[in-house]
Amino acid sequence: xxxxxxxxxxxxxxxxxxxxxxxxxxTNNVKLEQKLLSDVLFITTFPPRECGIATxxxxxxxxxxxxxxxxxxxxxxxxxxxxxxxxxxxxxxxKLNTDDIISYQQLATDINANKKIRMVVLQHEFGLFxxxxxxxxxxxxxxxxxxxxxxxxxxxxxxxxxxxxxxxLAATADxxxxxxxxxxxxxxxxxxxxxxxxxxxxxxxxLIKHGDRDNLKAKYGLEGKQVLSTFGFLGSGKSIExxxxxxxxIISAYPDIMFLIIGKTHPTTIKREGEFYRDFLKTKVExxxxxxxxxxxxxxxxxxxxxxxxxLTDIYLFTSKDPNQAVSGTFAYAxxxxxxxxxxxxxxxxxxLKNDAGIIIDFKSPDQLAAAVIHLLNDSxxxxxxxxxxxxRMASTAWENSAIAHANIIRSTVDDDFKLQYKLPKINLSxxxxxxxxxxxxxxxxxxxxxxxxxxxxxxxxxxLVALCQHFALTMDEDDIKLIRxxxxxxxxxxxxxxxxxxxxxxxxxFTTQNEETNLEDAIGRAIWALGFxxxxxxxxxxxxxxxxxxxx
Numbered sequence: 001x002x003x004x005x006x007x008x009x010x011x012x013x014x015x016x017x018x019x020x021x022x023x024x025x026x027t028n029n030v031k032l033e034q035k036l037l038s039d040v041l042f043i044t045t046f047p048p049r050e051c052g053i054a055t056x057x058x059x060x061x062x063x064x065x066x067x068x069x070x071x072x073x074x075x076x077x078x079x080x081x082x083x084x085x086x087x088x089x090x091x092x093x094x095k096l097n098t099d100d101i102i103s104y105q106q107l108a109t110d111i112n113a114n115k116k117i118r119m120v121v122l123q124h125e126f127g128l129f130x131x132x133x134x135x136x137x138x139x140x141x142x143x144x145x146x147x148x149x150x151x152x153x154x155x156x157x158x159x160x161x162x163x164x165x166x167x168x169l170a171a172t173a174d175x176x177x178x179x180x181x182x183x184x185x186x187x188x189x190x191x192x193x194x195x196x197x198x199x200x201x202x203x204x205x206x207l208i209k210h211g212d213r214d215n216l217k218a219k220y221g222l223e224g225k226q227v228l229s230t231f232g233f234l235g236s237g238k239s240i241e242x243x244x245x246x247x248x249x250i251i252s253a254y255p256d257i258m259f260l261i262i263g264k265t266h267p268t269t270i271k272r273e274g275e276f277y278r279d280f281l282k283t284k285v286e287x288x289x290x291x292x293x294x295x296x297x298x299x300x301x302x303x304x305x306x307x308x309x310x311x312l313t314d315i316y317l318f319t320s321k322d323p324n325q326a327v328s329g330t331f332a333y334a335x336x337x338x339x340x341x342x343x344x345x346x347x348x349x350x351x352x353l354k355n356d357a358g359i360i361i362d363f364k365s366p367d368q369l370a371a372a373v374i375h376l377l378n379d380s381x382x383x384x385x386x387x388x389x390x391x392x393r394m395a396s397t398a399w400e401n402s403a404i405a406h407a408n409i410i411r412s413t414v415d416d417d418f419k420l421q422y423k424l425p426k427i428n429l430s431x432x433x434x435x436x437x438x439x440x441x442x443x444x445x446x447x448x449x450x451x452x453x454x455x456x457x458x459x460x461x462x463x464x465l466v467a468l469c470q471h472f473a474l475t476m477d478e479d480d481i482k483l484i485r486x487x488x489x490x491x492x493x494x495x496x497x498x499x500x501x502x503x504x505x506x507x508x509x510x511f512t513t514q515n516e517e518t519n520l521e522d523a524i525g526r527a528i529w530a531l532g533f534x535x536x537x538x539x540x541x542x543x544x545x546x547x548x549x550x551x552x553x
Contacts, residue, residue: 039116040410043077043096043107044123048086050267050300052233052329053123053152059204063403071420072410075117077107079128083271098128104135108142119414120145124169125152127268133165140172146413149173154183155324156190166191175413177406179203179327182347199409203327203348204402205336205394208307210447216312226254226377229313229339231262231306232330235269236277239321239344244284244294245366246373251293253374259290259317262297262309310337315376315383318343321363335394338447340386342372357389391447400425427471432464436483439509440464440490455506459523461490462530469537481542488534488545491527492552501527528553 042061045054061074077094080086094110097103111117120143129136140147149170158166170176170191176198178184184200187193217223228250230240240261250257265278278296285294301309310316316339318331327348335341341358343349353360359376361368376383404422411420435442435450441464444454465487472480493509494501503523504514531549538546 038118039073039075039114040119040121041075041077041093041111041117042121042123043079044121045079045128046076046088046092048088049078049080049084050233050264053125053128056152056203056329057123059206059399060402060406063204063399064406066425067400067403067422068407068420070423072118081130084267098130098132098136101132101135104132104139105142108139112142112144117145119410120147122147122149122173123152124149126155133169137165137168137172140169143172146174146415147172148175148177148409148413150177151183151187152179152327153324154178154186156186158190163191167193170197173197175199175409177201177409180347180351182351183327199405201402201405201409202397203329203332204399205332205397206303206307207395207398207400208311208337210338210449211308211311212449213312213314216308220309220312222258222312225256225258227258227260227312227314228317228373229260229262229309229334230317230319230330231260231301231309231334232328233263233266233269234261234278234281235266237320237322237325239319239364240281241284242319242321242364242366242369243317244281244288244290246370247290247293248288249367249370250373251290254377257293259294260297260309260313261294262299262301262306264298264300307333307337310334310339313337313339315339315373316341317369317373318346318349319369320344320346322346323363332394332397335390336398338387338391340376340383341390342369342376352393353390355389356385357393358386388447427475429471432467433483436464436486438486440486440505452507455504455512456490457505457523458491458494458501458503458527461487462523462526465491465530466533469534469541473537473540476540481545484534484541485545487530488548488552491531492548494527495552500524 042057044057045051047054047058061076065074074091075093076091077096078086078088078092080095080097082097082099094107096107111120122140126133149172155162170187170193176187176193178187178198178200179202181200184195184198187198188195214223217225217227228243230238230243232238234240243259247257247259261281265275269277278298282296285291297309310333313334316334318328318334318341320328321344323346325346325348328346331341331343331348335352341349341353343353343358343360344363345360349358349360352358359372361372376386407420407422431448432441434448435445437452440456440461442450442452442454443457443460444451465484468480468483468487471477472484491501494503494505496502501520501524502511502515503518503520504512506512531553534541534549535546535553
């Protein structure tokens with residue numbers, strides 16, 4: 001079992017090796033066909049279909065394309081049904097009508113005939129294929145290209161029939177992907193699938209440029225409110241009534257509380273039962289007298305608007321009553337927006353929220369929920385701690401990292417000598433510029449907001465000086481010169497008459513007592529290195545900057 005829970009941005013050196021032979025169906029002249037390798041086909045729901053997996057896949061494909069789009073293309077086979085059909089962009093190459101057995105057979109034939117397709121990735125959720133799981137399995141067996149299956153749900157304790165269905169499906173794949181270690185363990189324990197076939201890649205998250213919470217509340221008419229929220233397709237499994245039943249207790253402690261229920265009812269649910277669950281919730285709101293404290297945002301929001309709602313949220317509530325829900329994209333997105341989380345114990349929550357990254361409550365426990373909300377609202381430092389811990393826990397699961405992890409799966413699943421090149425993103429200095437005043441670089445920030453109260457350090461400004469010298473040498477951007485001067489001058493201001501340096505300076509430009517309590521060897525060494533590095537750029541930089549650096553040494 002390969003677990004990829006966290007890793008830093010990297011430039012992988014990868015070689016796409018050759019498709020593993022499946023039942024003798026792969027031809028022997030792979031070497032002759034290598035130059036044709038260009039497509040990885042995703043079989044999945046996809047926007048404009050309103051579906052959690054569609055949103056997930058869109059985010060994933062966008063990140064993979066940004067990182068590896070110069071090496072291979074991703075094409076899409078959209079999952080549809082007799083009652084769910086859409087108009088798509090050109091990226092959609094095929095459609096699979098999941099209600100039509102002939103459609104499965106035709107898709108396998110089309111994939112095998114297309115020499116450009118070198119791998120198939122299936123985004124799997126049991127409900128997507130209705131009663132035709134056998135047709136899906138037969139289709140995947142018939143495809144003579146490597147297949148990877150992403151299981152969005154893995155159910156424990158299966159009966160004999162369901163266990164065989166999953167085992168047969170997994171047997172069609174060269175590799176499997178799940179999003180939690182719990183799901184991987186279930187596949188091994190309950191379905192006897194080999195660990196070596198399973199890869200854990202956490203649900204991706206967005207790297208958010210965080211806005212001001214109060215400004216966002218004003219934008220959406222929520223000034224002065226303490227905001228609780230939940231989002232996603234509405235359905236009874238979300239157990240939103242748990243929060244409604246907790247609201248009277250919360251309101252008694254915080255009369256300015258507002259609970260946002262963000263999201264429309266799932267289209268499939270609408271067809272099956274209409275707005276039964278939403279109407280049930282509205283009736284409960286009226287019965288409990290919560291009309292002034294609950295707001296339904298009945299829409300499938302565009303991403304930027306959704307992320308703003310999450311950023312203005314004081315506490316995010318996840319109350320699913322399904323203990324087998326392996327993962328939640330809503331939950332992951334809320335954490336990436338800095339929301340402190342209160343959640344029921346689904347596997348995803350238990351893995352991510354441990355060690356003070358959130359609060360776990362029992363299923364269907366309004367009393368526990370009310371107590372947890374009031375505790376967090378009473379304790380702002382603890383709320384901030386949960387938010388920061390959650391952000392740090394989720395940073396490694398950014399979509400950019402998820403793209404690299406999936407590329408590694410492609411590399412290990414496909415066998416070819418085609419080089420997979422990672423396209424480095426454009427260098428972005430905006431945060432460095434935001435952290436820098438006329439004095440120097442501020443020591444710390446709260447997420448992406450500079451915290452001027454933390455003052456300045458020699459160490460940070462030395463690092464910044466090296467980075468900006470490197471950037472100037474690479475780009476010859478004249479805007480870098482101003483920053484180089486600032487960092488160089490800060491180092492100069494830390495130089496003492498005896499020839500040593502001090503490290504810590506407060507916002508009033510006074511050296512602090514930390515300089516007496518802390519070993520400064522690392523900071524001093526880094527300052528000397530930075531000045532020497534600057535001097536090595538004599539041929540590029542203005543003479544007065546070089547002159548100052550030499551004097552400081």
